[in-house]
Amino acid sequence: MTHWRQLPARAWPRSLAGQAIALQVLVVAVVVLAGTALALLDARRDGEDAAREQVIGIATALADSPSTAAAIESGTATKVLQPVTEAVRTSTDIAFITIMAPDGVRFTHTDPTQIGGHYLGTVEPALRGQTFSEVYTGTLGPSVRAIAPVRSADGRIVGLVSAGITQQTLAQRWRAQIPVIAAVTAAALAVSLIGVWAIRRRLLRQTRGLRPDELRVMYDHHDAILHSVSEGLIVLDRDGVALANDEARRLLGLASGPVRTQDLPQFLRSADPGVRDELHVTADRVLVVNRARVAGAGSEVVTIRDRTELQGALGELSSLQVLADSLRAQAHESANKLHTVVTMVEMGRPEDAVRFATSELELSQRLVDRLSLAVGEPALVALLLGKTAQADERGIALTVTEDTQLSADAVLSGQEMVTVLGNLIDNAMDACDRDDPWIEVTVTQDDHELLIRVADSGPGMDSDTFEKAMQRGYSTKSADPAGHGLGLALVGQVIRKHGGTLRADVTYGSVVTATVPRP
Template sequence: MSVARQLFLLQLAVLTLVIAAGTLLAVLDQRRDSDDSTRRAVTAVATALALSDGTVAALRTPDPSAILQPQTERIRTATGTDFIVVMAPDRTRFTHTSPELIGGTFSGNIERALAGETFTETYAGSLGPSIRAVAPIYDGGRIVGLVSVGVTREKIGDQVAKSLPTIFAVAAIGLVVSAAGSFLLSRRLRRQTLGMAPDELRRMYEHHAAVLHSIGEGLVVLGRTDGDDATAEVVNDEARRLLDLPDGPVPVSALPPSLRTATAPAPSDTGEPRDEIHLTTDRVLLVSREPVEWEGQRIGTVLTLRDRTEMQSVMGELDSVRGFAESLRSQAHESANRLHTIITMVELGRYDDAIAFATDDLRLSQELIDRLMTAVHEPALAALLLGKVGVAAERGVDLIVTEDTALGPVTPLTARELVTLVGNLVDNAIDAARGSAEQTTDGPWVEVTVCEEDSSMVVRVADSGPGIPAEVFDKAVTRGYSTKSGQRGLGLALVVQVVTRHGGTIRTEPSLGSMIVVEIPIAGAPS
């Protein structure tokens, strides 16, 4: 039985018990009120008769019954009482509802009345149990008689019975309204608990907690509430590690900006995205989104996060190695062409031309190597730039490393970060320049500068391409971007990761073509 049904039945039982007890108390209260009302009524009638001059005058006559009996019967009928007995102090009745009992002895307590007190009592007399009042009759300070006025219990019971239908109707209405409220509450609870039984909820919670702490993927569960003020309902340990989230409740505003948009429902025509790439400051995450629905309504969203940082790093290194290998292959191919040219010149007897051709080519290559190895302290960066020159030349792009390129030993970046930063910017620039080769009259070109300016390391990469629009640039630095159809490049986003990690800035600037400028402060450098 579900929690909702158990709660409904329990509430119904409690409400029935409470309303039944309330009804019983109402009946008892009605009876008590009827008794109190009867006591007041009979006391008033007895007191009025005892204080009446006609009553005192009748008691002075030789036959008080002849005068008092008709009067008391009229009063009894008018007041709705069951009996009015006027008696002598020795209990001899002068009046009674049953005339045959006149002259008999009154049964009941009169001691307090003989002492001058008007009192009420419940007593079983000649007409059955009744509530009666007894009052003394004075004649000049002397008690000359007593008056007893009463109403039988049977009549009081009839009066109470007349009010019972109203009491029971109110109780029934209360029970129906309470049952309807309990039913609506149980329906709401059933929706919230998905119609599960307590044991099912307990097992689900235990399994839920165990799975959340054991799975190797990050998991974030969001409820129906939208906006940055909403709070994630579930965040497992792996998600906290991947997103650097603290313990305790996690508001949506604490999630990375690119993930906040993933909490909104996707358009119906596109469906929920799967395996989207999202970048945080230090990680590359693969994010999938699944809606949580119950009875056709969306009740939340589940985000699964998979860490692809190490894989991306390995792929980046693989791309670098592949680039170096491609550079060596192109250099070998170019060297073979030049060697064949020199051999042919020698065979033709043009020795001077062969020597001039070989030494001129060697001089240009050696000048670039010597300049970079001297000006750039990090050998990995120098090797990268030399390799990119060859790759660009093979792709028909003129890559120029400017004369002011120089980088000392003090740099905030590791060799791997330098290769990631400069390599991705140069690769993007080469691709952009090649794509715009038909629109340029001077041929595609890329210009690279790496230097130190004002206590910062500055990297400028310009190309002859059309540049990146501002809105595309904002998207590229968080989610990846590629000019190639059907692909999503992470180069610029990985660059931004490095820049953000070291507190730098990245921006685009207009030039002869397009330019991206990165500035990263150098800690400890003179200002």
């Protein structure tokens, strides 16, 4: 068995397009040549059938003519019928018309010297009254002939009429059709080759002239990469979702099988090419989305990265950074206070120095002690202390209510508490009234649910704005016109993950309340 690789490079094309076209050319050539052969055979068979019908019709017409029987019975058959048969033979372009007696003696013949001789051929069926045809070799060579009986007025068979066409004449007739068949064949072959050439150009453009083994390797690599990359990949075209790899299905919660456009999140359903590192929040993830249009292909490639864990870590880092900044500021402030205490001692007023030094210390220590006793989560204590210091620097009165009480077995983890409360406090700091800036924080948990409430002196948000902020990551800051805020969206993600609710209202201030039921 011969394989394609064993053929020389010049004997068989290497590219997929070349091999496909070579096979098509072979198939087209075989089909066209086979069709030509069948057309020639059909033309020959049709010619023989037409000739058979023609000679039967001529023989029958002459045999049924009353003048033929009358001439035979009168004994003037040759004189009367010879001119008639020759005239008919000439006008119909057949080889011969022979009228004979029942014993086969010829009355007429194309060759007058054959008149009076015996007819060469089968006559028995005609003597029994049948009209039939046969192929027989006579004086003029092989011919297709028909024999019909001639009946008298009383029904007796008084003679026979034979009409025939030589096979040489038939061959000349169907060979005359060869130029037409050849022209049709050439036209069909030319049209087929033009079509094949157009297909070749299209295949070359679509396969870029690659060989079948190169295409197979490319597909294997493509498939392996799609299944192994850690980023989600989605290809969108005019018909919807053309491709979605395993990671994209995992990040977006898509089921196996074909993916419809309506299965995608809202932010992927509309065409928006050119997006770079856009953050979107789903029910349980923070995703970074990049979109790019494929030039000339009418499709769009979307890459998705998971930033959920990183976002949580950044939230904790931000809280620690706030605490560190607050500690640094307090260290600077403590240095100023220490200089004041030293100066008071030098001025001979030690009692005033002690009273000044211990008043600030007692206030700070009292807050640390109260939060440490009331809240069993160290990360949350650190967050509240840091936010309190940060608010103090910004001139905002941040109060942790006396109702705040949280045991170590909180419904939310420390990281989730930092995400929820840290973002709510940050939003409150940005939204509170600058003429009367205050924030009030309450965190409690009973046997039924965890409650987190953050109130501020700001105007609050209406229900539509609040819902939009939770769904897409919305910011009301003038410095963020693109709407890339993620605060409330991240809070809503954590709360929904645990089956809780998040609501906003305006009562004694702008109040945002998160409740999470205990399992």
